[in-house]
Amino acid sequence: MDTRYMADLGPADEGWGRRQFLFISTTLTAFAGLNFFIWPFISSMNPAADVEALASTEVDLSAIEPGQSITAVWRGKPIFVHHRTPEEIEAARRDDDVPMPEPEPDEDRVQKPEWLVLVGICLHLGCVPRGQRTTDPKGDFGGWFCPCHGSHFDTSGRVRSGPAAQNLAVPEYTFISDDRIKIG
Amino acid sequence: MAQKYNNRFVRWLDERFPIFTAAHHQMYEYPMPVNLNYWWSFGSLAGITLVVMIFSGIFLAMQYQANVEQAFDSVERITRDVNYGWLVRNIHQTGSSMFFAIVYIHIFRGFYYGSYKRPREITWITGVVIFLVMMATAFMGYVLVWGQQSFWAATVITNLFSAFPLVGESITTWLWGGYAVDNPTLNRFYALHYLLPFIIFALVATHLIALHTTRSNNPLGIDMKGPQDVIPFHPYYTVKDLVGVGVFASIFAALVFFAPDLLTEPDNFIPADPLVTPAHIVPEWYFLPYYAILRAVPDLWLVSAKLAGVIAMFGATMIWLFVPWLDRSPVRSARFRPVYRVFFWLLVFACVVLGFCGARPPEGIYLIISRIATAWYFAHFLIFLPLIGLIEKPRALPQSIIDPVLPRSDHFAREPDVLHARRRAVGAGVLLIVTGLTAAAFAPTPARAESTVSVDIPVLEHKLWTFKGPFGSFDQAQLRRGLQVYNEACAACHSLRHVAYRNLSALGVGFGPEDIVAFAAEYQVEDGPGEDGKMYMRPARPGDYFAPPYPNKEAARVANKGMYPPDLSLMTRAREDGANFLYEFLIGYEDPPPGFQKTPGMYFNRTAPGQQTGMMPALADDYVDYDDGTRATVEQMAQDVTAFFAWAADPHMETRKELGLKVVIFLVLLTFMLIALKLEVWAPVHQRIHADQGSGVPKGTGSEAQNTS
Numbered sequence: 001m002d003t004r005y006m007a008d009l010g011p012a013d014e015g016w017g018r019r020q021f022l023f024i025s026t027t028l029t030a031f032a033g034l035n036f037f038i039w040p041f042i043s044s045m046n047p048a049a050d051v052e053a054l055a056s057t058e059v060d061l062s063a064i065e066p067g068q069s070i071t072a073v074w075r076g077k078p079i080f081v082h083h084r085t086p087e088e089i090e091a092a093r094r095d096d097d098v099p100m101p102e103p104e105p106d107e108d109r110v111q112k113p114e115w116l117v118l119v120g121i122c123l124h125l126g127c128v129p130r131g132q133r134t135t136d137p138k139g140d141f142g143g144w145f146c147p148c149h150g151s152h153f154d155t156s157g158r159v160r161s162g163p164a165a166q167n168l169a170v171p172e173y174t175f176i177s178d179d180r181i182k183i184g
Numbered sequence: 185m186a187q188k189y190n191n192r193f194v195r196w197l198d199e200r201f202p203i204f205t206a207a208h209h210q211m212y213e214y215p216m217p218v219n220l221n222y223w224w225s226f227g228s229l230a231g232i233t234l235v236v237m238i239f240s241g242i243f244l245a246m247q248y249q250a251n252v253e254q255a256f257d258s259v260e261r262i263t264r265d266v267n268y269g270w271l272v273r274n275i276h277q278t279g280s281s282m283f284f285a286i287v288y289i290h291i292f293r294g295f296y297y298g299s300y301k302r303p304r305e306i307t308w309i310t311g312v313v314i315f316l317v318m319m320a321t322a323f324m325g326y327v328l329v330w331g332q333q334s335f336w337a338a339t340v341i342t343n344l345f346s347a348f349p350l351v352g353e354s355i356t357t358w359l360w361g362g363y364a365v366d367n368p369t370l371n372r373f374y375a376l377h378y379l380l381p382f383i384i385f386a387l388v389a390t391h392l393i394a395l396h397t398t399r400s401n402n403p404l405g406i407d408m409k410g411p412q413d414v415i416p417f418h419p420y421y422t423v424k425d426l427v428g429v430g431v432f433a434s435i436f437a438a439l440v441f442f443a444p445d446l447l448t449e450p451d452n453f454i455p456a457d458p459l460v461t462p463a464h465i466v467p468e469w470y471f472l473p474y475y476a477i478l479r480a481v482p483d484l485w486l487v488s489a490k491l492a493g494v495i496a497m498f499g500a501t502m503i504w505l506f507v508p509w510l511d512r513s514p515v516r517s518a519r520f521r522p523v524y525r526v527f528f529w530l531l532v533f534a535c536v537v538l539g540f541c542g543a544r545p546p547e548g549i550y551l552i553i554s555r556i557a558t559a560w561y562f563a564h565f566l567i568f569l570p571l572i573g574l575i576e577k578p579r580a581l582p583q584s585i586i587d588p589v590l591p592r593s594d595h596f597a598r599e600p601d602v603l604h605a606r607r608r609a610v611g612a613g614v615l616l617i618v619t620g621l622t623a624a625a626f627a628p629t630p631a632r633a634e635s636t637v638s639v640d641i642p643v644l645e646h647k648l649w650t651f652k653g654p655f656g657s658f659d660q661a662q663l664r665r666g667l668q669v670y671n672e673a674c675a676a677c678h679s680l681r682h683v684a685y686r687n688l689s690a691l692g693v694g695f696g697p698e699d700i701v702a703f704a705a706e707y708q709v710e711d712g713p714g715e716d717g718k719m720y721m722r723p724a725r726p727g728d729y730f731a732p733p734y735p736n737k738e739a740a741r742v743a744n745k746g747m748y749p750p751d752l753s754l755m756t757r758a759r760e761d762g763a764n765f766l767y768e769f770l771i772g773y774e775d776p777p778p779g780f781q782k783t784p785g786m787y788f789n790r791t792a793p794g795q796q797t798g799m800m801p802a803l804a805d806d807y808v809d810y811d812d813g814t815r816a817t818v819e820q821m822a823q824d825v826t827a828f829f830a831w832a833a834d835p836h837m838e839t840r841k842e843l844g845l846k847v848v849i850f851l852v853l854l855t856f857m858l859i860a861l862k863l864e865v866w867a868p869v870h871q872r873i874h875a876d877q878g879s880g881v882p883k884g885t886g887s888e889a890q891n892t893s
Binding site: 018019022023025026029030033039040041043044045046048049050052053054056063180 | 239240246247261265266267268269271272426468671684686717725726727751847850851852853857860861863864
């Protein structure tokens, strides 16, 4: 069939300004609307209210002997709760001034010296360091050792060698009694 | 022939992968008839709705659990806890209804204007196939919710296949992956519900390839006869389709934000129970005509009613595949087919009647009407369509689209004004009738008194619920009183398992974070296993859900004379007109009228189905002691606790309405802008048409009124 169109219907000169204005304003409005439309969907992938509500975990400390650790779960992450011996506290404090990737005095990392609470995730690439069980390798500094890429952590959870550039994080926690903490 | 592009990258890419040339070809060069009306917008609307459905569905799939233990709860979690989950779900659920509405209009537009006829048979057939796959997809999606209607829809539909002789049983077992609808069924439906939309997407591509080969039909049903009949797709029909999108989006949004439950069945807010079939199982509105056909067909000769019904139901759509050959008339558009036009509207009427009957029990007058309408439906295609083509004398066809003025035919001279107005009046009338019938179909079936003595149910004094209406909101003080009533009068037997203590922050004064911690701590919930490997009870925390009165359904039954006190989280949505029902139920206890045969252990309640209930009257005047000094009459408590349950069932209602108002206003505004832009873009075309028609000189190049090329 004939593929020519109705005689040239290009924009009439006198209408061009108005048409352009309408075109641009409508397009902008539509795109703004499209953005608003997409936002709820993107937002739906963020943690939901029930996930946020599980933001705290309580840990009973009474059963943890000095030198022992337990692993609690907070927001799906392992939390190392370590009952430090006086020797470990001493070792951590002694090294406060030793050069390390992220220097931080031990007393800033604990609320009570005998209780060390850490997010048990190596901030290199997210593996869980070994050292929680008595039989685990504890690395060259007596704390934890990350099996993935060989980072060593001391008895304050600070990185001392290996690829990690940050210390094991200390989560927000509070002592709700002498032998009970609430994480988060 | 590659276009010349100035941008070097564009040129480089286009020479290797001619996407720009193709886009240009399909947009700027694709010839469209100049006279398409807004009924032609429904094709692109269907495409856009498909994209919206796939898009929203993917986000729902990220949160949904396809497991019979978790499916219903995960859907509730989406609507309650997931950020904007209620919106995503409402869009997807309402979207399915909108999708069918659009596609039905699209299909009947094809019927009216003869779009299925030579040379567009393949476009039509691919369309019918799309529709078949779409029905399967919608059905499986509906099952995923795993409410009562979901479960029984799955059971009934899969059982259809058992009608086939010899292999029927094996087919149903195979479909189920077991011996009843169960977890394997749900899992495969989920897999297929995710897959099929993409198949539809591919089928849409075939639909469009066929369409772009034969070009669009138009309201006159004649071919484009020359340049005067033709305009490029872009910008004319892009902008015209966008006007349709604006109107559609406004209606869609109004439903999503203000009437999300309008098109759904209350029973689907009750979790699936394989042991109890609901009193009325009714499909979604878009399947009602098929449901009516299924139930209308009686035993036919050697074929059982069951098999015949199934064949008729599937045949009702399959028959469309043959319509291009059943219709013998060479004239496409019903505008020129006076007899067909009447029969077209009779077909529409038959379908609406079938939809109406599909929502009713298949008894008495409804069954008779269903049978007549079913017979008419099939007669339309098998008898009338071929016959009309042979006996009908079509009106004379115009020579050209743009110049449909023929000598001695005042029909077309009057076309633009008088006939147009008349047609619109008729159209509006039909639309009104259709809307009225649909509304009637959805109206609650009058409850049939099952007792021997009929009791006068007093005219319900409708409470002024603060949460009704497009601007309604909850009265926090009332919700607090309602919570107190629930706690003191209901919680001993009824759970509220979808509501968490943290949600109580919506109750305002007295429910700050610390208050909620204290409130929750008064309840015991099971947790564990502890270090000793055993489950233990601990005080509830804000993140916990309302502690259930019984550890499980069986314990609840044992404690309540074998009857399970239902969970109340969704009660106001799980009953027709739930808030009023619940209120009337709570105040509905009275002495049975003389002669009423009450089952032992039951209580007379004028609102309960069958006018008796196993629930003892829970409220008595001053049963609770309100802190705010409100007098605790039975009516007051019933009203308060009902409002509380309405909140529990729809905790995001206020956000929904507030956001909805903004969205609808925005979309209406955008629609007006699109209309202005459309008028501006089309102005030269309109001028041109008026100039041509005003001159009275036929511009058509074709000299014969032949509508096939």
